[in-house]
Amino acid sequence: MSYLLALDQGTTSSRAIVFDHHGQPVARAQQELALHYPHPGWVETDARALWQAQLAVARAAMHGLAPQSIKAIGMTNQRETTVLWERDGGAPLANAIVWQDRRTAAICERLREAGHAELITSRTGLVIDPYFSATKLAWLLDHVPDGRARAARGELCFGTVDSYLLFMLTGGRLHVTDPSNAARTMLFNIHTCAWDDELLALFDIAPQLLPEVVPSSGVCGYTDAALFGAPIAIAGIAGDQQAATFGQACHHPGMAKNTYGTGCFMLQNTGAEARASQHRLLTTVGWQAGGQTTYLLEASVFMGGATVQWLRDSLGIIGHSGEVEALAASVPDTGGVLMVPAFTGLGAPYWDAGARATLLGMTRATGRGQIARAALESIALQSADLMHAMELDAGTPLHELRVDGGASANDLLMQFQADVLGVPVLRPRVTETTALGAAYLAGLGCGVWSGLDEIGAHWKLDRAFEPRRSDDWRGATLARWRRAVALTRSWQEQAAP
Ligand SMILES: Nc1ncnc2c1ncn2[C@@H]1O[C@H](COP(=O)(O)OP(=O)(O)O)[C@@H](O)[C@H]1O
Numbered sequence: 001m002s003y004l005l006a007l008d009q010g011t012t013s014s015r016a017i018v019f020d021h022h023g024q025p026v027a028r029a030q031q032e033l034a035l036h037y038p039h040p041g042w043v044e045t046d047a048r049a050l051w052q053a054q055l056a057v058a059r060a061a062m063h064g065l066a067p068q069s070i071k072a073i074g075m076t077n078q079r080e081t082t083v084l085w086e087r088d089g090g091a092p093l094a095n096a097i098v099w100q101d102r103r104t105a106a107i108c109e110r111l112r113e114a115g116h117a118e119l120i121t122s123r124t125g126l127v128i129d130p131y132f133s134a135t136k137l138a139w140l141l142d143h144v145p146d147g148r149a150r151a152a153r154g155e156l157c158f159g160t161v162d163s164y165l166l167f168m169l170t171g172g173r174l175h176v177t178d179p180s181n182a183a184r185t186m187l188f189n190i191h192t193c194a195w196d197d198e199l200l201a202l203f204d205i206a207p208q209l210l211p212e213v214v215p216s217s218g219v220c221g222y223t224d225a226a227l228f229g230a231p232i233a234i235a236g237i238a239g240d241q242q243a244a245t246f247g248q249a250c251h252h253p254g255m256a257k258n259t260y261g262t263g264c265f266m267l268q269n270t271g272a273e274a275r276a277s278q279h280r281l282l283t284t285v286g287w288q289a290g291g292q293t294t295y296l297l298e299a300s301v302f303m304g305g306a307t308v309q310w311l312r313d314s315l316g317i318i319g320h321s322g323e324v325e326a327l328a329a330s331v332p333d334t335g336g337v338l339m340v341p342a343f344t345g346l347g348a349p350y351w352d353a354g355a356r357a358t359l360l361g362m363t364r365a366t367g368r369g370q371i372a373r374a375a376l377e378s379i380a381l382q383s384a385d386l387m388h389a390m391e392l393d394a395g396t397p398l399h400e401l402r403v404d405g406g407a408s409a410n411d412l413l414m415q416f417q418a419d420v421l422g423v424p425v426l427r428p429r430v431t432e433t434t435a436l437g438a439a440y441l442a443g444l445g446c447g448v449w450s451g452l453d454e455i456g457a458h459w460k461l462d463r464a465f466e467p468r469r470s471d472d473w474r475g476a477t478l479a480r481w482r483r484a485v486a487l488t489r490s491w492q493e494q495a496a497p
């Protein structure tokens with residue numbers, strides 16, 4: 001029997017899952033990761049710790065399996081998070097700047113004022129926002145000693161998390177990324193699938209810093225023999241949201257999924273067309289496989305399951321994330337409380353780095369239960385905004401939504417999601433679809449599966465959540481939500497003395 005090993009480097013944990021050739025998980029290991037918040041709006045992580053955790057979980061998941069039985073590795077990762085490291089030896093020069101980090105909001109504002117929005121969006125499919133890597137990399141190069149000069153001399157490497165982990169996995173022999181990750185840097189032309197010289201010049205990025213872009217599926221290298229006892233082929237790479245779309249078998253135009261991880265990420269397949277959004281969504285590369293590039297429309301928000309972490313870590317009203325469902329179910333409704341979780345600004349379709357979170361409508365009767373319930377509802381309400389923007393762009397309604405990610409385990413949240421969307425929400429049996437997508441890309445890349453039809457047949461339903469509320473209820477609920485969102489807009493600028 002031969003297996004595929006998926007390495008899934010999420011924002012809050014490193015995971016490794018071994019899949020068999022039916023796409024079933026047979027072994028897994030996971031380690032939580034620490035995030036650092038050195039200043040308001042900053043979010044950092046230690047790239048070296050990511051590597052150590054990823055290596056540890058890979059070894060743990062492979063325990064008892066010979067390295068020769070692992071046909072290939074598929075890598076998937078939190079995207080945009082920016083790592084700068086020494087080409088010689090791989091030591092990171094600073095903490096990685098996490099995708100949620102807002103420190104480059106002023107740089108983004110200057111780019112907008114200078115009239116670069118059209119150039120950036122038409123080449124990259126992105127909107128100007130601190131979310132993406134380019135301004136984070138520019139910030140790092142300006143803050144590490146001699147950054148730009150050392151970059152020009154070829155002494156440094158830039159990459160998203162996939163690049164850094166692949167560099168370390170191959171003992172520094174491979175400095176690569178794939179188009180789905182490159183598409184999130186704001187330096188990559190999604191139409192030509194190449195780094196864009198004009199954008200590199202705009203951000204003053206030396207091309208020597210950049211990884212080589214290789215297909216998402218296909219053998220691109222081998223792990224250092226010392227790590228697992230024998231070299232293992234690396235045959236799949238994709239950003240986690242694109243990998244989840246692939247793992248959810250959304251292989252055909254029109255199919256969509258929503259992942260409830262740290263953030264929420266809704267992606268719809270648009271086939272070979274890089275469709276420009278009219279509603280401030282992102283156009284992104286899904287994957288490059290078999291010589292074909294598949295594009296996706298993406299709607300993302302920064303606070304999904306992270307809202308639940310805030311209840312746990314900052315308010316302390318739950319001990320672990322799974323407890324939120326019972327707490328929210330301990331009250332019949334929110335009692336009029338509404339949360340807008342703009343803790344790190346608002347993502348799609350608002351793109352407002354200055355928005356800040358709020359809890360509205362509290363009374364003396366408000367307690368932990370109502371706040372927990374409002375937090376869960378806010379995750380679904382944000383996703384409703386995403387779906388509506390996506391439907392407007394597509395010109396056709398979505399008839400169902402496939403879901404996955406840590407918070408999709410929450411039945412109360414999934415039922416509210418179906419109620420507020422008015423379409424069935426479908427949860428598959430394997431909700432580790434991110435890792436599964438990476439395994440599929442790797443397996444396709446080394447001949448384990450014949451093609452998309454074979455993979456698509458693996459998808460099995462766990463539970464369908466049917467909408468139970470009326471159109472009137474939905475309309476009123478969404479109108480109230482949008483009124484609350486409007487109150488949070490640009491709060492940071494307004495609040496500044
Ligand atoms: N039962 C639950 N209800 C709501 N949120 C949950 C539940 N279980 C986990 N979460 C949230 O899901 C997130 C973890 O999901 P995961 O897919 O592992 O995220 P990531 O890949 O971003 O690290 C955390 O933010 C956690 O708070």
Ligand SMILES: O=P(O)(O)OC[C@H](O)CO
Binds near residue numbers: 077079
């Ligand atoms: O860590 P996740 O799974 O929430 O994903 C993070 C995204 O890739 C950020 O764009």
